[in-house]
Amino acid sequence: xxxxRVWLLGNDIDTDVxxxxxxxxxxxxxxxxxxxxxIEPGFAEKVKTGxxxxxxxxxxxxxxxxxxxxxxxLLGIEAIIAQSFGGIFFRNAFNIALPLFTVKSIQGISxxxxxxxxxxxxxxxxxxTGQKVIAETLPVHLVSIVRSGGLIPHLQxxxxxxxxxxxx
Numbered sequence: 001x002x003x004x005r006v007w008l009l010g011n012d013i014d015t016d017v018x019x020x021x022x023x024x025x026x027x028x029x030x031x032x033x034x035x036x037x038x039i040e041p042g043f044a045e046k047v048k049t050g051x052x053x054x055x056x057x058x059x060x061x062x063x064x065x066x067x068x069x070x071x072x073x074l075l076g077i078e079a080i081i082a083q084s085f086g087g088i089f090f091r092n093a094f095n096i097a098l099p100l101f102t103v104k105s106i107q108g109i110s111x112x113x114x115x116x117x118x119x120x121x122x123x124x125x126x127x128x129t130g131q132k133v134i135a136e137t138l139p140v141h142l143v144s145i146v147r148s149g150g151l152i153p154h155l156q157x158x159x160x161x162x163x164x165x166x167x168x
Contacts, residue, residue, distance in 0.1 A: 001116040002050065003127055004078050008111040009040065009055040014062035015089060019071050032071040049076030052117070054109050056082065059100075060089025069093040079117055081106070081124065081135065094142050095151040101135035109133065119143055 017038050023031045036043040053059075053072070059082035060068060069092040072080070080093065081101045093100050099119055109115075114127040120143060124133035148154035 001118065003114040003116055004050050004052040005048065006109060006111055006113045006115060007040070007043070007047065007051055007053045008106075008109065009036075009053060009059075011056035011083075012058045012061060013039070013055050014058070015060060015065050015068035015086070016062055018060070018068035019065050024065070024067065028067060028070055028074060031067055032074045035071045035075060044075060047075045047077065050078050051076060052078055052115060053080045054082070054106050054115075055080065056106060057084045059085050060093070061086035062089075064088045064092075066092045066095075069096055069098055073098045079119075081109075081115075081117075081133070094145050097146045097148070097150040099138065099142075099146045101138070103133055103135045106133075119146060 018035055019031055020034045020038070023034045033044045059080060068089060073096050077098065079099045079101060081103055083103060083106065085100055085102065090100055101117070101122055101124065108129060108131045109126060110128070113129070116125045116127060119138065122135040122137045124135055125131070126133065145151055145154045148157055
């Protein structure tokens with residue numbers, strides 16, 4: 001199983017910090033360069049494909065901007081683990097195949113730790129400490145959306161299967 005480096009953030013990371021409004025009129029690539037810069041300067045330059053974010057409560061609260069999840073995916077974030085998520089952000093993330101894991105506590109996880117994540121079982125293991133992090137089990141349909149590469153490919157697959165079994 002692949003190991004993921006942790007970016008540890010606090011509570012109330014809102015969509016304005018993820019996708020700052022001042023850069024919304026530019027391209028998604030330009031917007032991604034400013035992701036989290038207000039609280040984690042240099043994040044966009046330092047983040048690597050496969051990294052994960054671990055945060056406290058209310059991750060992704062705020063406006064409904066889809067770009068907040070999209071910039072994280074574009075920058076290579078593989079998953080987000082937090083104590084709670086903004087509802088619209090939660091849906092937007094799964095729609096683009098960015099899995100989110102809800103946990104009771106992030107205690108014992110430090111920035112730079114290496115985590116392994118099993119999306120099927122929602123089991124998370126801190127490779128640095130051996131600590132198992134208990135996450136709420138993801139519903140099967142959300143795992144399926146992530147495995148398909150997002151909501152659109154998931155729906156296309158379902159439609160293709162239906163047409164295969166019930167041709168017109």
